Amino acid sequence: MDVDMMEPRGTKRPIEEPEASRKPRKIRALDPDVVNKIAAGEIIVAPMHALKELIENAVDAGSTSLEILVKEGGLKLLQITDNGHGIEREDLPILCERFTTSKLKEFEDLTSIATYGFRGEALASISHIAHLTVTTKTADSSCAWRAHYSDGKLVPSKPGQSAEPKATAGRGGTQITVEDLFYNVPTRRRAFRSASEEYAKVLDVVGRYAVHCSGVAFSCRKHGDAGVSISTTAASNTIDRIRQIHGSAVANELVEFSVKDDKLGFSSSGLATNANYHVKRTTILLFINHRSVESTAIKRAVEQTYSAFLPKGGHPFVYLDIEIEPHRLDVNVHPTKREVNFLNEDEIIETICDEIRSKLAQVDSSRTFLTQTLLPSVQTLAPPNRDTEAGPSAPKTPAASKKPYENNLVRTDSRVRKITSMLTPTMHRTSTTTTDADAAAQATATQTFLDEGFQYETTDREPLKVTLTSVKALRATVRNAMHNTLTETIAGHTYVGLVDEQRRVAAIQSGVKLYLIDYGMFCNEFFYQVGLTDFGNFGTIKLDPAPKLIDIIRIAADAAIENMQLQAGNTAAAKEEREIFTKAPETVAQTLIDRREMLSEYFSIEISDDGHLLTIPLLLKGYLPSLGKLPRFLMRLGPYVNWEDEQECFRTFLRELAAFYAPEKLPRQASSMQNGNSQVQEGEYQGGPQDAEDEEDEYIWTRRAQMVRMLEHVVFPALRARLVATTGLLKGVVEVADLKGLYRVFERC
Known part of the structure; x- marks a missing residue:
């Protein structure tokens, strides 16, 4: 049986070829669609690159809050919502065309660029390899506008409809939704190993910008999850942001540094871990002119600096922010803008590393430890005597020796x-x-x-099923x-x-x-x-004898009046405030009496018709709140509870109830109770005062x-x-x- 053998690869073409095959091939211009897809493949390599471009655009738009939603690592869904200044309705038709930008007019502008984006390729590239939807609203617009894009052009949301942007409800800012990334590039789509790995890369990008962008709140969560993976507030400082994203182990060991050199035209600041912290891989959050970039030279220099302070195999965490005069910097050297070139690179890196080395040397000073021969309350017990030939004082050899302290104890x-x-x-x-x-x-x-002061009784009351939307919303807020x-x-x-x-x-x-x-x-x-979880099903603490509600509230009012007299004296404003507090007990008491049915059903606070307080809620069996805080708690139920809105009413009431139940601050004991002659042993307190x-x-x-x-x-x-x-x-x-x-x-x- 004859088998046709394939010609092996790499074989040279024979000399005897047809004349036509030796002619040069015709050069043709590529189809614009092919050009755009090639360019998109260079700029958007993975979901993390698409998200990086969208985050930078959002920050350029003056946003103070960014919400990011990710599904299947960003391949199925990548959505970013900001509260920036939005996009004008007239600009939407050319929004996703290549090289359309509001940040650059001439090539010389690159020498003074101060924004993240400048080429106008990000949205265009995304639209060629994904389904892109933009919903935006400016401050001057009466409504939001939604537009759908494909291959850089407006397309209808459904077949047969108009491709023009449609008016819709929306809040100020822009929401960009990227769906089915790389749907038309199946080879690249199959190259991604797992959605969890891509999601980890997305979180790394979000974490970097969340640390650097002060004044901007970031949140990132996976589609379907109630909780967020990353959450930072706009008011958080850099150390708090590092703590929330990278953990307290890093944040507790940070050393701040800064350096400036007018001759080299740069200034730098940042945070680096001291010698007490090290991990297996170096983590560097590097920003040059506020752009997240990578630099092998800087990473190598930092690792060399730390080699004198960390044990072998140990690596640091460094957040480094470098600002260089724009005309000394070239930002257009990489399709994804993750690399930049700048003048005097070696001198700048050396200056920064010298400053880090100086700070580490100051922290790594000698340590002094206080020691004592015997810890307090430790008793030395002599071993029992044994009738052996060696006598009672002979040392005892344990059957098995074991190291008393272990590294993983x-x-x-x-x-x-x-x-x-x-x-x-x-x-x-x-x-x-x-x-x-x-x-x-x-x-x-x-x-x-x-259990002192408690006499527990079991009731036959059926548990209340809570179907209130307001309570469910408050519970969801806690979960989020x-x-x-x-x-x-x-x-x-x-x-x-x-x-x-x-x-x-x-x-x-x-x-x-x-x-x-x-x-x-x-x-x-x-x-x-607990108030949300057991809503409507609290236990009760019976007050016997039942005090009059207005008398309890008057105690808090009198205390407030006395405090104002000590602080403000007899000024006109102080007299007016005292008059308000004088009338407050009657007003607050009447408010609670009018709502006693709701208080009894939902919060287990029973008030009699004549204004006596019969019961207060029991949130935790075996725990007795300080009844000294009861007057203030009842008085605050008047002005500090929103009785008009259902959800706000429940939230503010439960917050006041939680404050009442929280343990009070106790004064420190007299110095005579803290002398060193007191004999101490672990166990229960005994005796009296x-x-x-x-x-x-x-x-x-x-x-x-x-x-x-x-x-x-x-x-x-x-x-x-x-x-x-x-x-x-x-x-x-x-x-x-x-x-x-x-x-x-x-x-x-």
Whole structure:
């Protein structure tokens, strides 16, 4: 059987060829459509490049808020919404034609360009390889305009319709929607390995501009997800933006630097991590004249600078902002504008690295550590004597030796020794050896103390099914503001101890990291979320005897009047304010009485017909809010709750309720209670308040002891089980220790 063998590749053409095949081929002009697709392939290589161009256009338009939506890594959907100045209706027909721009008129303008875009190719390129929709509204326009584009030209949204832009409802600014990217370039579409990988690249682009663009709020989320992957506010500073995007581990170790040289025509500023932080790969956020670029020379020089400060294999995080005189810079050297050329490159890089090296040397000074022979409250116990030939003083050899501390040691049992045992004692405790029977008695006493003043009763009331749109919207708002990492940290934490009851600071451990958290802030958010979750199904705390509502509110009003007299004196304005507070109790009390049916149904606040307060809501079993805050809470329900709008009414009411339930600030103890002679042992507080010479109020002492137990046994377990940590809580957390980081510090010392 004969088989035709294919001619192997690379074989030279034989000399004996037909005459026609040796003639030169005809040169033809490419079809414009082919030219545009080739150009689009150079400019838009991946979804991240399309997004980069759209972000730069949005910032050029004066936007202060950018919302980005991504589906399947940007290949299926890439949408960016800004609040910039928009696009005029007359400009929409040529918006997506190549080389149409409002930022450049002559070639010489490149020497003074101050905007991100200048060539007018981004939208044109996108329209040739995707379905593009633009919705825009200017400040002067009475409505928004929506236009659809394909191959750089306007196209109808549906067959048979007009291609002209259509009037539609919309807010000020521009929304650009890119769908089915590379739909007509199947080879490139198949080259992308996974949507998750492309989404990670998209987040990297958004994160870079979110760090750099001060005054601009960024949010980026995946289509279908309730939470956002990146969220920064317009008011956040650079360090806060780095903390939100790259984590506290980076933000806590940043060193600020700046350098300027008029001779070289540049100035530079930035943030770089110190020698306590290093990772396996260098991260450089480089901006030259506010454009995100890459530079191998700068990256190599920075890594060389850090080689003297970091261990082998360690790499830094650097945010570097360089401003160079425009006439010394060439921005048009790369299709995606990710590279630039500038004069005196070597000298500028050397100057910047010298400044970074100087700052690192200042931080990397010698460290001094205080030591002590024995930690407080640690007792040395002699081993029991054994009747052996060697005698009672012979050393004992353990059956198996184990290193007491490990690099990955994780706290798993909250009953082991706490950080509070190392602090100055805040309460007198007895110093006795604890037996199993004592431990059981202490546990029983703890539960009794937590339930002191409560008599729980179970009701037969059916749970209320909440179908109110307003409540669902408020719950969705909380979910959208969720911070995944912080939520996981709280969900897996171990309570360490109360640090400062006046500043409301407690210590927790998660993994191998120790944090200080503002438990007042966390409890405020937690009880607000409990109010939304258990809306209409709260328990009740019965007040017996029931006080008169107006009398309670009058207590808060009198306190406010007294405070104003101390601060403002007898001025006319102060007298007018005091008169308002004098009349406030009757007005607020009547407002609450008129709405007592709603308060009873939704918030478990029962008020009798004659104005007596019968019950207040119970949000968390075992937790007793400070009843001293009740007068202020009731008085604020008048002016600080929006009774007109349903959703705002529920939100403001639950915020006031959460503030009432949040633990109060307690005064620090008298100095006599903080002397070093007090004997301390881990366990429960015992005994009563100090002698009369300490002069501490008995109620404050009791409340302090009660708060210590409620935080450990009720509040923090509830936070671990139910809290959805929002981005606003990030400012209430400080990382104070990382076991691995401490090991690296001691290794370097």
